[in-house]
Structures are given as C-alpha cells and as structure tokens.
Amino acid sequence: MAEDRLDKIIALNCSLSRRDARRLIKEGKVRVNGEPAKEAQMPVDISADTIEADGFDFTPREHIYIMMNKPEGVISASDDKNKKTVIDLVPPGLKRRSLFPAGRLDRDTTGLIIITDDGDFTHRMLSPSHHVFKRYTAEISEPLSEESVALIESGITLDDGTECLPARVEAYSENGVNYMALEIREGKYHQVKRMAAACGTKVLRLRRVKIGALCLDPSLAPGECRELTDEELKLLFENE
Known part of the structure; x- marks a missing residue:
C-alpha cells in the first residue's frame, strides 16, 4: 500500500479528527516500529510499518467504505476543476488519496452513493453478473x-x-x-x-x-457521510 501521513492514518483508523490525531502524536502516545513518532506528517505505510496508539485498538485497514447521502448539484467524480464532487464532501477524518465513487449518480439525482478506494469491491457491486x-x-x-x-x-x-x-x-x-x-x-x-x-x-x-439490502441511513442529511460498518458491508451483497 502507498505511504500516507501518520496523522491521517491515525485519524482514519482510530476514528479521530485530524487535530486529535496530531495531539496524540505530540503527546508521545503514538509509536512507529517501536519508536515514538515525532512528526504528524511523517510518511508511513500501514502494510509495512507497525503502528501503535495508546488507548486505541489500532487495527490498520487496507480499504475504507463510506456511505453518503448525495445532494443535488454535486457530481459523482473523484475530481473536477469546475464542479463540486462527492469527494469534496468527505470530511478530513475519512479522506484518503485514492477515494472514488463506486458507480455514478447523475448531478440532479440524490441519495445513496458508496465512496471507497477498493476497486475489486466496486467491480463486484456494479457488475450485473453479481445481481446487486x-x-x-x-x-x-x-x-x-x-x-x-x-x-x-x-x-x-x-x-x-x-x-x-x-x-x-x-x-x-x-x-x-x-x-x-x-x-x-x-x-x-x-x-x-x-x-x-x-x-x-x-x-x-x-x-x-x-x-443490495443496504438502505440509506435516514439520519444522514444531504451531503453528510459516514463509514460503513462490517455488518452493512455484508448487506450490500446479501442478495447475490
């Protein structure tokens, strides 16, 4: 897996804001390969480096899966110079470099969209042969x-x-x-x-x-998103 900033990885895997992740690092409560981390921006690779965070069950995840209530007027793309995209709406604590929408909704279409960095998952979800x-x-x-x-x-x-x-x-x-x-x-x-x-x-x-069997969370306002639980991930493919 590609390297990323330590504070970003801590925030993502410990469900913290980026600010709280930096505070944890500053207080000396984060170790990389057994050594106290000194800089929030230091590059780390969760597939190769051993990362520990005091008070947290740090279980590195290879991929992330996000449910969003897409609002009208936002495009389903990873990047666009002129229009706001669904990736622009993802909060810093959930962002990764390679996020993309798993499938597309038209600009004027609203509702459930999944954002991830997992290409195999996306293919499985979108392919007609999988009957999702x-x-x-x-x-x-x-x-x-x-x-x-x-x-x-x-x-x-x-x-x-x-x-x-x-x-x-x-x-x-x-x-x-x-x-x-x-x-x-x-x-x-x-x-x-x-x-x-x-x-x-x-x-x-x-x-x-x-x-699949996954419904849009009714508590999510337009433009809001959250990470999917393991149980919700299973619901996506329950009726395959």
Missing part, C-alpha cells in the same frame, strides 16, 4: 400503465434500441403525485430516466435509496 440490485424512487410526470410495468419486469427496450435486463418496479401515487420504485442491477447511462421515457413518462425527481 439498486433501488430508486422517482417522481414521474405520468403514471405507469400496467403494460409499462410488464415491459420493465420482462426487460424493456429503450428508445435507441438498447435492451435492459429485467427489473423490479412498483407504480403508485401519493397526494396526486405519480411515483415509481425501480430496482435494477445494471447502470447504463441515464438508465432510469430512459426507461421512464420508453414508457411515455418523464422523471421529475430521482433518488437512490438502497443498494
């Missing part, structure tokens, strides 16, 4: 007909001829507003919006609420 369903709720301009529901469930063909895998769909209305709840296991470009268009309706608002 993603659930969306969409406000739509016109109600779905029974025929449209049947088409989606059997595998709808988009207006440009692209064929979609069979999906799960529920059509309903609340207070005069039309909705559809859709579960898909692939991620074609603007897929939900294009599926709606092929059914003669338009997506007005779109939100992802679930991946």
Whole structure:
C-alpha cells in the first residue's frame, strides 16, 4: 500500500479528527516500529510499518467504505476543476488519496452513493453478473400503465434500441403525485430516466435509496457521510 501521513492514518483508523490525531502524536502516545513518532506528517505505510496508539485498538485497514447521502448539484467524480464532487464532501477524518465513487449518480439525482478506494469491491457491486440490485424512487410526470410495468419486469427496450435486463418496479401515487420504485442491477447511462421515457413518462425527481439490502441511513442529511460498518458491508451483497 502507498505511504500516507501518520496523522491521517491515525485519524482514519482510530476514528479521530485530524487535530486529535496530531495531539496524540505530540503527546508521545503514538509509536512507529517501536519508536515514538515525532512528526504528524511523517510518511508511513500501514502494510509495512507497525503502528501503535495508546488507548486505541489500532487495527490498520487496507480499504475504507463510506456511505453518503448525495445532494443535488454535486457530481459523482473523484475530481473536477469546475464542479463540486462527492469527494469534496468527505470530511478530513475519512479522506484518503485514492477515494472514488463506486458507480455514478447523475448531478440532479440524490441519495445513496458508496465512496471507497477498493476497486475489486466496486467491480463486484456494479457488475450485473453479481445481481446487486439498486433501488430508486422517482417522481414521474405520468403514471405507469400496467403494460409499462410488464415491459420493465420482462426487460424493456429503450428508445435507441438498447435492451435492459429485467427489473423490479412498483407504480403508485401519493397526494396526486405519480411515483415509481425501480430496482435494477445494471447502470447504463441515464438508465432510469430512459426507461421512464420508453414508457411515455418523464422523471421529475430521482433518488437512490438502497443498494443490495443496504438502505440509506435516514439520519444522514444531504451531503453528510459516514463509514460503513462490517455488518452493512455484508448487506450490500446479501442478495447475490
């Protein structure tokens, strides 16, 4: 694994702010390879160096997995010179150099997105062959007909001829507003919006609420994020 700053690694693995991690180092409570660490910015490699922190169960982690409630207007990218990205919203205590969003949500789409530095995990989550369903709720301009529901469930063909895998769909209305709840296991470009268009309706608002058996934490405000627990990681692939 690549080297990183000691204070950053301590903050990440001990669930501390960067400031508290630096204080711990300054107080002489952190050792690297048996020697007291003197500088917060010293480079360390958690796969090669032995790191100890007094009062903490320091268990180095190779990867990190973050749940975010993506707000509208933020893009699903690692870096962009002109637009705010989901990585820009990750607090310092959770940041690593190689973070990226596991999959994409359109700029105007909100809800659950996973941020990680684990490429194998991302491939497993996104590949249709692993059958990890993603659930969306969409406000739509016109109600779905029974025929449209049947088409989606059997595998709808988009207006440009692209064929979609069979999906799960529920059509309903609340207070005069039309909705559809859709579960898909692939991620074609603007897929939900294009599926709606092929059914003669338009997506007005779109939100992802679930991946696998993992639901978005309702306590997370738009733009907020937190690390996933081991149990939540298992939920992502529970229905594989």
